[in-house]
Amino acid sequence: MEEANIMDLRRGPWTVEEDFTLINFIAHHGEGRWNSLARCAGLKRTGKSCRLRWLNYLRPDVRRGNITLDEQLLILELHSRWGNRWSKIAQHLPGRTDNEIKNYWRTRVQKHAKQLKCDVNSKQFKDTMKYLWMPRLVERIQAAAASGTTATSSSAATTAAAYIQNEEIQPPVPYVNHHHTSEYVPIQLTNINKTNRLNYSSSDNYSSDLTDGYYNFSIDQSSNQNYSQLHQSTNQTCYGESIISPTGYFHPGFLGFQEVDQQNSTQWMDNSWNIDDVCFLQQQLNNDQ
DNA sequence: AACGGCTTCAACCGCATTCAC
């Protein structure tokens, strides 16, 4: 009998009906004990699969939409601190799942490393993140805040700045639902799109992505200072070696990348980089050669 | 319109850790 059930197990994408079943079962009985939950709910799924579907997708406080700039900054900062500790990083980004952050890292960050033909774990690339990418994000977050744009989350740069300033990061408020306390209510579905993804009636906190817009970028003293200021209070030596000149400008050629061609460079025009970034980077490379 | 390459991300897998008995 048990073996027959195993044979019947479904795999692959979840159907809307399965989602409904899982959501409503959890609404009435709470989450946890996933294997028995799967059985009791009549889902032909493993407990693991149910847990994953709930935590990464169906949970009402899962935040969907683009990763905001301050979230990007936070991810970069926390990853530089903890490495691939996705769940730990996710705990500090409310509503974001470890899976989502992991995907962001692989699809965006690792892509940049690949385009620069360097290892994502290399000092070279870490320096790029630390001294180019992150200051750039800070600048853009501040620009967005100054213009009153709502593209970033309400806390905007302050959240990330707070993390950067505090070496000891306080544990986040955990996501809590004690078993069988049924803190969830059945979710009212208002729309089902063609990919069987659910749209909730509650307002999705989608953030428009600033990065779609053109932002005039040049690495100058002010942009360095922005990030520098965030770091100085930590008493860390963030600008060691000769990366930053006394005037605050980047030292030409500090990155030392080789063979970044135009084709690769233009591919940087995505979420975090635009053509000005690329021009600057290439200028540095040319100076170095 | 059709095709192929690329990107994204939901879902799976294996392993490690924690829990319950």
Add this chain to the structure above:
DNA sequence: AGTGAATGCGGTTGAAGCCGT
């Protein structure tokens, strides 16, 4: 303390969508 089950985590995969030709 030992053991099996449940849960958590990080790495990987593959289907779907997008985009250029």
